[in-house]
Each structure stands twice: as structure tokens, then as C-alpha cells.
């Protein structure tokens with residue numbers, strides 16, 4: 001039986017060559033390859049500063065610290081997200097206030113933001129869910145009016161655009177993930193980006209224990225004993241991970257283009273399948289399809305459908321999580337649309353090397369599974 005996975009990262013010999021160079025250099029921790037990767041990401045996005053870190057969660061944590069979020073503060077967070085977004089707020093001792101979503105785009109419902117703002121609110125974290133950018137103009141207007149900072153959770157959205165602006169470059173700060181399920185991967189990895197020099201310096205310092213990095217000291221012709229200026233973290237990306245990132249980034253636009261073609265093909269296929277709705281795309285965005293997330297009709301048990309598809313060799317998943325129901329947050333917020341989407345969303349296979357033939361086969365199994373489920 002042919003198996004179709006949910007995702008598969010796309011590597012070739014370039015990653016091995018880049019990693020080999022780093023291994024040969026003898027400098028494998030954070031060093032020149034990380035600087036190169038940061039420079040290439042900044043150039044790609046057209047932004048001044050990029051700071052590589054261990055993952056997007058640490059990027060979000062440092063982004064929040066850099067704007068001064070602390071105990072007692074509140075941060076508005078899109079509810080339908082991987083809970084890393086809310087966790088980063090908790091790391092700062094602040095409280096995530098969850099905002100419900102628009103069921104069509106799966107993104108934060110902009111009309112619900114203002115009613116959640118209090119005098120304790122410091123920032124908004126919109127999430128560009130599954131690679132589809134949020135309508136950022138309105139969010140930036142609200143932020144300006146209430147004097148709030150905006151941190152874009154662009155974990156899934158490297159290369160996505162809102163109008164002609166890259167996701168992650170519109171707010172005060174943007175955070176990206178290079179986890180295996182993202183557009184490009186370094187295994188685990190993340191990046192914080194900003195045009196603000198002070199925020200960038202603060203994040204860099206905090207990512208390296210609150211001291212000058214070893215590579216900066218190595219490059220200097222003076223002997224420097226560093227000082228620890230604040231309680232920083234060890235959130236450094238290694239040169240080995242950055243080497244993979246440098247090779248991956250060269251292929252980003254090609255990967256996005258192919259995934260967009262595959263998404264159109266899935267859209268067509270789903271038109272023929274009752275009970276499954278293809279994802280909606282807003283007119284003024286470029287969706288990069290980190291994941292292809294359909295909606296399963298309420299009449300169908302989505303979890304049983306996932307199980308049945310697994311038996312048929314097609315790996316699928318839930319979309320993502322409704323944060324407000326996670327016990328860790330002890331939240332009394334209500335986000336009914338996010339909750340409904342958490343129960344109805346279905347991630348279908350989507351990756352660069354997926355073929356139209358694979359989609360035909362997965363769609364045929366999906367059709368069969370839906371028929372079988374009605375008899376269970």
C-alpha cells in the first residue's frame with residue numbers, strides 16, 4: 001500500500017555541502033553561518049535586522065521581553081494557534097487574552113480586538129495562520145490608536161504577503177519558525193526580525209545569556225572578558241542549523257510556487273467531495289500553504305475520519321488548537337469559532353514533492369472514507 005505522509009521536508013545535496021563546510025571550519029556553534037543566514041533572511045524580507053534563535057517560541061519570548069512585557073501585563077493573542085503563542089506570553093509573567101477568529105480565514109477576527117483592550121494591554125500578537133496573512137492594516141491602526149506594540153507570529157508564513165508587504169515585516173517585530181513542518185526547515189529553528197535597532201540589540205543580547213556573543217569576541221583583535229548585563233537565555237541557533245537554512249532559503253520561492261499549484265489542485269478535487277470544504281483565501285494576500293487546511297462538515301466525525309484515512313495510508317491531522325480551552329491558560333475567554341474550527345479542521349497532505357497523482361489517490365481514499373463513516 002502506498003503511504004502518503006502529511007508532510008515531507010525537501011532537502012538535496014546543497015544542505016549536506018553547506019553543513020560539511022561548517023563541520024570542516026571547526027566552528028559549529030553560533031558563528032559566521034548564522035550571520036550569513038540572518039543576512040539572507042533580512043535581505044529576502046527587505047528588513048534591517050534578523051536574529052536567529054532556537055525556535056519561533058524563543059523568538060516570540062524575546063520579542064515580548066524586548067518591548068517590555070512583564071508580570072501583570074496583558075497581550076492579545078489569536079486563539080486558534082499552536083499554543084507556543086500563548087506560552088511565550090506566560091513566560092513573561094503576562095496574561096494571554098485570547099481573541100476569536102474569522103471562520104473563513106482562520107485568522108484573528110479584527111472586529112473583536114478593541115473590546116478586549118484594557119489599560120493592562122501592551123501588545124497584540126496576530127498569527128498568520130497556516131501561511132495566510134492577517135489583514136494587517138486594521139491591526140496597525142488599532143495598535144496606533146491604543147499605543148500597543150504588534151508582534152506578528154509568522155511561524156508559518158515565511159514568504160507570504162499582505163498586499164505587497166512580507167508577513168512578519170509589518171508590525172514592530174515578526175517571528176518565524178524553521179521547524180520541520182514549516183515552509184523551510186533547519187530541523188528546529190527560529191528568527192526574530194525588526195526594523196528597530198534597539199529592539200534588535202535587546203533581542204540579540206537576550207538570546208546569548210545577556211552577554212557579547214563568542215563569535216563577536218573571536219572576531220575582535222582584543223582579548224575581551226564579557227560582562228553579563230541582564231538575565232539572558234541560551235537561545236542561540238547553531239552554525240550547523242544555519243547551514244541547512246542557507247541551502248533551504250535558496251529554494252523557498254520554488255517551494256511556495258509548487259505548493260500553491262498543489263493547493264489549486266486540492267481545491268479542484270475537493271469540489272467533487274461532499275462534506276469537505278476547501279480553504280478560503282483573502283483577495284489581497286499571498287498564501288504560502290504551510291499547511292492545507294480543509295473543513296469537515298459537522299455531520300462527520302472528523303477524528304474518526306483521520307483514523308480511517310490513517311488505515312488507508314493517508315496521513316492527515318487536526319488544523320491547530322483552540323488555545324482558550326487548554327488547561328494551562330485557565331482562561332475564561334470564549335472563542336466559539338476557534339473552538340468549532342479546532343473540531344472541524346483537517347490538514348491534508350501538502351509538501352513540495354507531493355504529486356497530483358498522490359492527491360488523486362488521497363482524494364479517492366477521502367471519498368471512500370466518508371462513505372464508510374456514514375455506515376459506522
Ligand SMILES: Cc1ncc(COP(=O)(O)O)c(C=O)c1O
Nearest residue numbers: 055056057081082084155177179
Ligand atoms: C503559529 C505558530 N506559532 C509558533 C509556533 C512555534 O514554533 P517553534 O516550533 O519553532 O517554536 C508554531 C509551531 O508550530 C506555530 O504554528
